[in-house]
Amino acid sequence: MEQPYVVVVGGVNIDICGKAFEPLIPCDSNPGSVRMSMGGVGRNIAHNLSLLGQKVYLLTALGEDDYADDIRANCALNGIDLTYACTVPEGRTSTYVYLAGPDGDMALAVCDNEIARFVTPGYLEDCLPVLNGAAAVVIDTNLSEDAVVWLGRNVTAPLFADAVSVAKAKKLRPILDRLHTVKPNRLEAEALCGIRAQDEAGVRAAADALLTAGTGRVFISLGADGIYCAEGDARLLVPCPPAEPVNDTGGGDALTAGLVRAFTAGLGLRDSAALALACAAINVEGADTINPRLSLPAAMQRAGL
Numbered sequence: 001m002e003q004p005y006v007v008v009v010g011g012v013n014i015d016i017c018g019k020a021f022e023p024l025i026p027c028d029s030n031p032g033s034v035r036m037s038m039g040g041v042g043r044n045i046a047h048n049l050s051l052l053g054q055k056v057y058l059l060t061a062l063g064e065d066d067y068a069d070d071i072r073a074n075c076a077l078n079g080i081d082l083t084y085a086c087t088v089p090e091g092r093t094s095t096y097v098y099l100a101g102p103d104g105d106m107a108l109a110v111c112d113n114e115i116a117r118f119v120t121p122g123y124l125e126d127c128l129p130v131l132n133g134a135a136a137v138v139i140d141t142n143l144s145e146d147a148v149v150w151l152g153r154n155v156t157a158p159l160f161a162d163a164v165s166v167a168k169a170k171k172l173r174p175i176l177d178r179l180h181t182v183k184p185n186r187l188e189a190e191a192l193c194g195i196r197a198q199d200e201a202g203v204r205a206a207a208d209a210l211l212t213a214g215t216g217r218v219f220i221s222l223g224a225d226g227i228y229c230a231e232g233d234a235r236l237l238v239p240c241p242p243a244e245p246v247n248d249t250g251g252g253d254a255l256t257a258g259l260v261r262a263f264t265a266g267l268g269l270r271d272s273a274a275l276a277l278a279c280a281a282i283n284v285e286g287a288d289t290i291n292p293r294l295s296l297p298a299a300m301q302r303a304g305l
Contacts, residue, residue: 006049006136007056007058007059007131007138008045008046008137009059009137010043010142012071012094013043013095013096015036015038016096017034017098018033018099019034023102039096040140041140042058042142045256046058046075048256049257050080054260057080058075058081058085059084059127060085061085063087063091064089065092084127092112094114094115095111096113116142128155131154132156136157137155138160139161139162140162141171143171148171148172152172155178159175160180160263162252163188163189163191176192176215178214179214181260182219185223185252186221186222189210192210193210195209203222203228217272224240225237227240240281241303246285258272258280261279274304278298278300279294282298
């Protein structure tokens with residue numbers, strides 16, 4: 001029997017970071033180090049899912065350039081299947097360039113993500129058989145609102161959505177009733193339902209509102225305080241497991257991947273949250289956006305499952 005697979009629909013970037021050795025001097029050449037890595041919310045979720053032993057396809061748009069070749073090679077190396085990705089003739093692969101001071105804090109960035117507009121309803125319609133054959137489909141809200149709404153209205157596989165940011169979370173409003181699972185933080189939950197979620201009562205009210213809107217499961221990330229979970233009549237707060245953070249970047253993407261993997265493993269609400277938090281804890285203990293030490297056995301052990 002063919003292994004069940006997950007489809008992630010979202011972005012992939014080449015991230016180029018310049019870190020100055022001394023405080024940045026505007027309008028001048030600053031000595032420092034430059035590093036290139038793979039990024040993008042959709043790609044990161046797909047990579048984490050692969051580390052968790054899940055067969056995964058990534059639907060995205062790539063340019064016709066050297067960066068696209070780098071991404072294809074990296075995805076092949078890390079178990080991300082790009083069979084159904086689209087190539088845009090003469091297009092520029094999404095690139096994110098940022099400058100940081102010696103403390104690592106970003107001072108300035110430029111994101112060239114114009115290629116995302118080629119992830120269109122028409123392209124997605126061509127991919128509908130693979131989408132509807134999936135055990136789950138993950139939406140990265142870096143997509144256009146047209147693409148997000150089309151996925152909500154046409155995909156019959158269980159839909160998972162990563163809210164990504166306050167502004168981008170709003171794209172999910174028209175399809176809340178089509179989502180199996182949504183994972184916002186407090187501010188993103190407020191953007192989705194219009195209820196202030198800065199205390200315990202507000203978080204519960206926001207989760208209730210999202211369930212009333214038709215979403216099946218709600219996981220509101222509370223940062224170091226854990227994750228608030230809601231499904232049917234169940235409401236619970238699951239705390240974070242112990243961790244020794246090295247780099248917080250990418251923790252949210254690992255959390256989303258953990259929720260999806262928990263679903264394909266048949267876990268219930270509490271265990272899904274525990275596994276997802278374990279994935280995030282392992283992730284932030286690595287120096288890079290993706291921690292290669294993540295695996296399903298490691299996450300299950302960290303979660304106590």
